[in-house]
Ligand code: SF4
């Protein structure tokens with residue numbers, strides 16, 4: 209069976225353009241709709257961003273390869289997001305570090321991973337245990353609440369491969385080597401992230417602080433961290449650097465798996481639970497499966513067991529691309545597995561890609577503008 | 585039955601893009617709506633809690649917040665009272681006769697440090713528009 213024939217539009221310019229045109233309109237709406245003016249670098253950056261996201265989407269449709277082009281857009285988004293984020297912090301507070309002043313004025317940006325530590329205080333004490341702003345400013349609590357709620361319902365854990373501005377880091381490092389140095393990683397390590405979820409939720413409630421943010425988050429190293437004023441803050445910063453180096457760089461590099469996301473991030477575990485109520489899934493049409501195991505080897509999230517994606521699947525499509533028979537495919541729950549593969553894939557890719565562009569598009573354009581400004 | 589389920593699933597799936605667009609385009613309204621949720625308030629441990637008294641001394645507006653004892657399952661025995669000085673004085677300020685946690689105190693502060701009679705200072709930060717002083721209290 210030729211797996212390429214699975215998708216309508218694959219290899220056909222005309223049909224691909226038909227699917228691409230509405231997405232291109234959405235990309236332009238999202239990136240031009242909210243922004244106007246700016247200097248030459250900003251405008252050039254905006255045009256490049258539109259062209260870039262448009263091109264990646266076209267390639268997803270035209271080549272029939274989902275993961276390959278998604279990953280390019282996802283990784284570039286993560287890198288440029290961090291550049292734009294740090295620049296924003298420097299503009300607003302003069303530094304990428306924060307101190308008591310930012311905590312007491314409640315101006316720390318709220319990231320989606322904090323959600324995992326807010327559940328118990330929100331239920332027990334009916335407060336948000338985080339020094340962020342409710343509405344104003346960049347990454348406010350209410351904006352993140354709306355984003356996390358809507359998108360986890362629409363995409364389930366697809367969030368982790370199509371939107372999370374951190375996930376692109378270990379997705380990127382896990383692709384640097386052609387072959388893994390550590391060949392076998394036990395799939396059951398993925399359940400550690402659920403332990404992290406439970407421990408972080410309880411520890412945060414008991415300690416009355418968002419403990420993962422305060423002590424463990426690898427992405428502090430590339431976004432915002434606590435100013436070193438004493439031994440405790442020094443230790444925290446050493447931990448942030450170590451978790452980043454080990455979980456986001458070294459282990460993904462050696463294993464070709466997204467170790468941070470697959471085994472450590474408590475938000476990943478929470479989002480996996482949303483896969484249960486999510487309409488989209490990646491599924492194996494076992495009647496076409498020849499049991500070659502290429503899907504399991506390819507899966508960066510350690511999600512495939514006995515040839516079938518499990519709860520922690522992030523819908524990246526890597527196993528779908530790797531499957532030689534087209535057995536592994538995007539699927540809409542409640543519909544026949546052997547029919548309408550193009551419809552299922554298209555109906556998933558549209559919201560997923562829209563999410564990526566809307567969440568990261570602005571930061572990509574801003575990050576790019578900063579880089580362009582360095583040269584002109 | 586299977587066919588109906590199937591059609592329903594496709595319809596549901598098609599709503600995905602729409603949901604994302606509606607969420608982003610109407611973000612301002614959704615944010616406002618979410619503020620009505622019962623848990624949508626920053627914990628007093630960070631916000632300082634509700635303002636219980638406001639006084640004007642030497643042309644400075646002083647806001648005194650409620651007593652805060654951090655904790656989720658159980659409150660800590662050690663807490664704080666936050667006092668906001670709603671201007672940024674250039675040099676020393678002295679605020680007499682403030683009633684904090686049933687004690688009368690005097691607070692003095694310079695841009696470098698703050699002191700209060702009978703209380704230890706937990707935090708003192710200077711923001712662009714106000715100074716925040718937190719006094720340690722015990723239950
Ligand atoms: S696992 Fe965590 S860091 Fe990784 S993509 Fe998901 S939410 Fe982001």
Ligand code: SF4
Nearest residue numbers: 507521522524525527
């Ligand atoms: S099962 Fe497939 S789609 Fe899901 S995370 Fe693994 S490779 Fe990606």
